[in-house]
Amino acid sequence: MSKKRQNYFVCSNCGYESTKWFAKCPSCNEWNTAVEFTADLFDDKANINIKTEPTELLFLDDEINEPEKLKTGFKELDEVLNGGFVESGVYLLAGEPGIGKSTLLTQISSSVGSENMVIYVSGEESAEQVFQRFKRLGIKKDGSKIGLIFENSLERIISVIEKLEEKPTMLIIDSIQTLKSENFSSFAGSILQVKEVTRYLSEYCKKKGITLIIVGHVTKGGIIAGPKVLEHMVDAVLQFELEKTSGLRMLRILKNRYGPTDELLMFEMTQKGLIPISEYTNYFLKDYKTASGNVLTIVKEGSKLIPIEIQALVSKPVYGNPRRVTSGAPLDRLLMIIAVLSKRLRLPIESKDIFLSTSGGFKISDTSSDLAIAYALLSSLFDISTGGSIVVMGEIGLDGNIRNINNLEKRIEFSKKLGIDYIVIPNSKKIKNNEHIKISNLSELVKRFF
Ligand code: TYD
Ligand code: MG
Numbered sequence: 536m537s538k539k540r541q542n543y544f545v546c547s548n549c550g551y552e553s554t555k556w557f558a559k560c561p562s563c564n565e566w567n568t569a570v571e572f573t574a575d576l577f578d579d580k581a582n583i584n585i586k587t588e589p590t591e592l593l594f595l596d597d598e599i600n601e602p603e604k605l606k607t608g609f610k611e612l613d614e615v616l617n618g619g620f621v622e623s624g625v626y627l628l629a630g631e632p633g634i635g636k637s638t639l640l641t642q643i644s645s646s647v648g649s650e651n652m653v654i655y656v657s658g659e660e661s662a663e664q665v666f667q668r669f670k671r672l673g674i675k676k677d678g679s680k681i682g683l684i685f686e687n688s689l690e691r692i693i694s695v696i697e698k699l700e701e702k703p704t705m706l707i708i709d710s711i712q713t714l715k716s717e718n719f720s721s722f723a724g725s726i727l728q729v730k731e732v733t734r735y736l737s738e739y740c741k742k743k744g745i746t747l748i749i750v751g752h753v754t755k756g757g758i759i760a761g762p763k764v765l766e767h768m769v770d771a772v773l774q775f776e777l778e779k780t781s782g783l784r785m786l787r788i789l790k791n792r793y794g795p796t797d798e799l800l801m802f803e804m805t806q807k808g809l810i811p812i813s814e815y816t817n818y819f820l821k822d823y824k825t826a827s828g829n830v831l832t833i834v835k836e837g838s839k840l841i842p843i844e845i846q847a848l849v850s851k852p853v854y855g856n857p858r859r860v861t862s863g864a865p866l867d868r869l870l871m872i873i874a875v876l877s878k879r880l881r882l883p884i885e886s887k888d889i890f891l892s893t894s895g896g897f898k899i900s901d902t903s904s905d906l907a908i909a910y911a912l913l914s915s916l917f918d919i920s921t922g923g924s925i926v927v928m929g930e931i932g933l934d935g936n937i938r939n940i941n942n943l944e945k946r947i948e949f950s951k952k953l954g955i956d957y958i959v960i961p962n963s964k965k966i967k968n969n970e971h972i973k974i975s976n977l978s979e980l981v982k983r984f985f
Contacts (some may be wrong), residue, residue, distance in 0.1 A: 544569040545726050550764030570726055576964035605705060605746055608646025609800075611811045612786070615837070616771075616793030620647075620705070620746045624793060625737040627765050629751045630775030635784050636750050636805055637668065638705050639775070642808050643748075645674040648681035653703035656684045656692055658713030658723075672808045687723060689716040689732050693739065696872035703745055708736065710750040711765070726764055733768050766790060780895030781818035784809065788837070798837035800973030807825045816842060816953065819894060823924075831955070832907035833946040834899050840942075840949045842926070844894040845904065847911035852888045855951060863893030864908060865900060872909050872931055880977055903940035905931040906959065909977060910984070917985045930961070935977045937961040945969065 543554050547570050550560035559566050593599065604619035613619045620626065630636050637660070644653040657665050668928045669681075682703070686692050692714075696703060698828075700972060708714065714732045715723035722728065724769075733749060740747040751765055766772050773788040777783075778801075786800040792970050802809040812818070819842050823831065828847045832841050845864065852858065861869055869891050877885045891908065895898055906929035928946055930938040947966070950958045959980075960966060962973040974980050 537613050544571055551809040579850055593885050605647050605905045607643045609811055611800050615788055615798040621793050623741045623744050625747045627749050627769040627772045629753055631753050634775045638808050641668050644681050647705050648679050652701055653705045654682045654703045655707045657709050658687045687713050687715055690854045706747045707748045710752055735764050744846040778895045826916045827920040830907050832904040834901045843897050845907050846891040846892050847915045849887045849915040858888045861891045863896040863898055864891045875935050891973045903928055913985050925957040926950040926955045927959040937974050939963045
């Protein structure tokens with residue numbers, strides 16, 4: 536088969552590929568992220584010639600074996616992973632440096648490694664550091680089946696695994712940015728290395744029935760490939776984030792071929808490693824104070840309800856165009872709410888500087904917090920605060936009407952348990968009981984509170 540060379544471009548932020556150069560990535564909208572590569576392409580005119588053995592054909596009534604699940608040692612994590620890590624599954628654990636990825640994987644390898652062989656590859660820490668972490672986390676040496684490799688070369692790592700008498704059950708790569716294949720001249724951490732090493736490892740592990748866990752540091756821009764490049768290549772993505780107010784580590788399941796997505800787990804980092812938190816509400820409420828511009832809302836993350844404080848500051852612009860700055864809250868929803876308040880209620884808000892944040896910068900994507908955002912804006916604009924704790928929930932339509940939200944009853948129950956004084960909800964026929972404040976549109980909200 537004849538070969539020809541082809542140039543192509545990969546976005547260093549999200550991994551989008553194109554044969555044409557782009558200034559702005561059409562997939563993630565980042566600027567100046569196109570990095571050029573050359574690849575061998577097989578000639579388009581070559582004929583497909585089928586000579587190999589046929590593959591297996593299955594019928595729906597055939598018996599198929601459920602893949603084996605590896606328990607992580609964390610009941611909560613096993614639940615969101617649908618029983619544990621899947622045999623031959625490829626997982627990406629992404630997060631900023633220092634968030635706790637190596638700690639989590641050390642703890643997981645202790646659980647899996649008590650019965651099965653785990654190979655932990657550390658490309659960025661010394662043997663002493665890694666042994667120290669295992670020791671600090673109280674992981675028993677005796678009878679443990681955890682093997683450690685301190686190496687950056689893919690070929691050398693694979694040759695160690697090939698020589699083992701027993702097939703490992705799990706392979707942990709900490710981190711993918713430190714690995715390099717000798718087949719490519721580019722440096723470790725470049726998009727080409729990250730992609731090719733991941734492609735090789737995932738094919739190798741799938742063929743051998745090994746669960747592969749890849750650590751990816753989240754780094755933005757430049758030629759260091761972010762884990763976004765890998766998201767399409769793996770079966771599941773677990774993302775670690777720091778919630779700044781509470782200091783909790785949030786593990787989000789962003790993609791999952793084997794179970795639910797959008798799930799959220801919370802961990803506390805302690806001297807003894809990461810501990811899952813089930814009673815998390817106090818962590819989010821401990822700094823909440825009633826003041827103008829502050830309000831609580833209840834967001835739903837996977838199966839969890841979380842009380843989140845929204846804070847707004849509406850002030851006279853210092854110079855030039857009014858500014859809109861958000862942290863945690865979505866900017867497009869804020870802009871929409873400002874436009875609706877200005878157009879429907881004729882409030883003098885469009886000319887103001889507006890700052891909006893959630894507690895600890897907790898990311899909300901849920902439109903159910905629209906009404907709370909409007910409440911916080913109005914409360915700051917008029918400088919009026921409710922004399923008591925208040926939870927506000929509801930979606931705002933472009934006409935200024937308040938729409939119902941999913942799981943409203945559950946969110947009300949949850950707010951009651953938190954001991955909230957006022958619960959403000961959309962005027963839903965489903966909610967019979969009249970002890971809550973039902974709001975049909977934004978002018979009603981203004982009349983009732985401001
Ligand atoms: P680490 O797992 O090394 O982060 P990552 O692999 O994501 O870069 O750990 C991050 C921090 O956690 C580090 O500053 C030390 C701290 N730590 C604890 O507080 N308790 C512990 O038991 C361990 C192992 C680490
Ligand atoms: Mg680490």
